[in-house]
Amino acid sequence: MTAMDEPIVVGIDIGTTKVCTLVARVEGEHSMRILGVGIEPSQGIRKGAVVDLAAATQSVARSIEKAERSSGLEITSALVSLAGSHVSSVNSRGVVGISGRVIDQDDVARALEAAQAVAIPHNREIIHVIQRGFDIDGQDGIRMPIGMHGFRLEVEAHIITAAAATVENLRQCVSASGVEVSQFVLNPLASGEVVLSETERQMGAVVCDIGGGTTDLAIYIDGDVWHTSVTAVGGNHITADIAAGLRLPVSQAEEIKKQHGFAVEGEVGSEETFTVRTFSDDKPVQVSRKELAHIIEARVEEIFLLALQEIKRSGYDGLLPAGMVLTGGTSLLPGIKSLATQVLGFPVRIAKPENLVGLTDQLASPAFSTSVGLLYWAMLMSEAGSHFSGRDSRVKGATMDLNTLKSWLKRLLP
Ligand SMILES: Nc1ncnc2c1ncn2[C@@H]1O[C@H](COP(=O)(O)OP(=O)(O)OP(=O)(O)O)[C@@H](O)[C@H]1O
Ligand SMILES: [Mg+2]
Structure with missing residues (x-):
């Protein structure tokens, strides 16, 4: 189909x-x-x-x-x-000889194949081989080598394995x-x-998708993917923290997060409260929304610190003028944009x-x-x-x- x-x-x-x-x-x-x-x-x-x-x-x-x-x-x-x-990823280069003739699709395929010759253990599978650019006889920044002349074709590839x-x-x-x-x-x-947007992709931006169980990053520079990573932390961890902190069943913690959650403690008024029924009490008890935000902020801050660490580890942190585009269910959390901007120190938008x-x-x-x-x-x-x-x-x-x-x-x- x-x-x-x-x-x-x-x-x-x-x-x-x-x-x-x-x-x-x-x-x-x-x-x-x-x-x-x-x-x-x-x-x-x-x-x-x-x-x-x-x-x-x-x-x-x-x-x-x-x-x-x-x-x-x-x-x-x-x-x-x-x-x-x-999932993990690695950047790799592949080189093939051309002998001065016109480069065709088989040469490109051979170069990409050579790039895949990095040591990949037998228990891993290659998911994507993304070409980041070509170099012909030392001239780099070539996007489409097919049809050009050269002696030595080099491809830089981003290889994602699982x-x-x-x-x-x-x-x-x-x-x-x-x-x-x-x-x-x-x-x-x-x-x-x-x-x-095409402009963000060209200028340099990082996509951050925070779902329930994972936070996924992809760094785009010059229109191509330069780095990717997946971290096993997400919205479910926020819910689990709320459940533990307020002694609630997870399902109720999830509801409360969606209804009253806020990512920045300092922006919540101390008079704001809501009622919950905890495990131990028969009667509903009042909880301060500031306390809830305190729990949430700690975890969300950790998620962004991990993201920042990963961005720095990639070495491309100076190449992202368009900043972060945040998405995934957890980006619906009110206040998350302001916390992200604060932690990361670059522009953030939710999409x-x-x-x-x-x-x-x-x-x-x-x-x-x-x-x-x-x-x-x-x-x-x-x-x-x-x-x-x-x-x-x-x-x-x-x-x-x-x-x-x-x-x-x-x-x-x-
Ligand atoms: N209004 C909201 N406020 C805070 N969190 C929310 C809100 N709405 C949804 N979420 C959270 O978003 C998460 C689910 O997001 P999403 O649907 O993107 O995840 P997923 O794709 O199933 O998971 P993953 O991509 O991690 O495998 C849940 O943790 C949920 O609590
Ligand atoms: Mg998802």
Whole structure:
């Protein structure tokens, strides 16, 4: 169903708190109509990885069923999101000799293959090989080498790998519903496709998707992905802190977080209170909202400090004038933008999917950036199949095996 000549695209975002299957029809350039939506609470997924195969399979199956019912289409293949602390990334260079002739797609494929020759343990699977730029005979900054002359072609690639067993479990959850995973897409790369403007992508910006169980980062510079990371901390940790701090059941802590939560203690008036029923008391008790904000602030601050540490570790912290684009369900927390700005010391904006057409009632929320991003990703892939434009350069090398890569590059040739 996601075949290149069929303008229907499908994405399944398997998150820690929800599974979301979306079906869309591509309508013209860069636009699509959402035909089917299947949102299900997720079970058996923790910190982005499957911990209970049967439960996870069932959540995924229900989500797929709902999307099939609402779209009236049968789903046979889909792009699926991937996250979790088992994901890691490395930058690598690959060099090939050309001997002065014109560089063709096979040379590019060979260079990318050479870049993949970094030591990758057998228990890891390559998810993305993203080309960050080429160098021909020492001249760097080349975006599209095909058709140029040279003796020595060098590619700089960003390679994203994941634990093979974890990936296989996820694949099994999806294939149990008769749906083939056409490609896994790292969470922040899917979100980035939706929330970043072209200017931000070019200037340098970091996408930060804070969901229930993970915080995902992707750094974009000069229009390409330069660094990615996934940390296993998210909104569920805030809820757990509230439950422990106020001695409440987790479900109630979650409600209170959404209803009364605030990220900056100093901005909450000391007279503000709300009532809760704790484990020990029969009668409802009054809680100060400042106390709640105190608990929340400590955890959210930690999340941003970890993000900042990761950004600094990448070495690109000085190259992000456009700052951070924040998304994911936890970015709905009031006050989070101000706390993020304070901790990070650069501009922060909150983003969600915009200008959606079709069945979009629930989707205009930061929680669905990854889900919608999978559709954008699929759309770019199918568009790249029909004609080449500079924008597609991010995607065209983003496949994992060499044969797929070769056919990609062949399709991209004029
Ligand atoms: N109004 C709100 N205030 C604070 N937190 C919120 C609000 N609405 C949703 N959240 C939190 O957002 C989180 C879910 O976000 P999201 O749907 O992006 O996660 P996910 O994609 O399922 O998980 P992950 O990407 O981490 O695997 C939950 O922790 C939830 O409590
Ligand atoms: Mg998510």
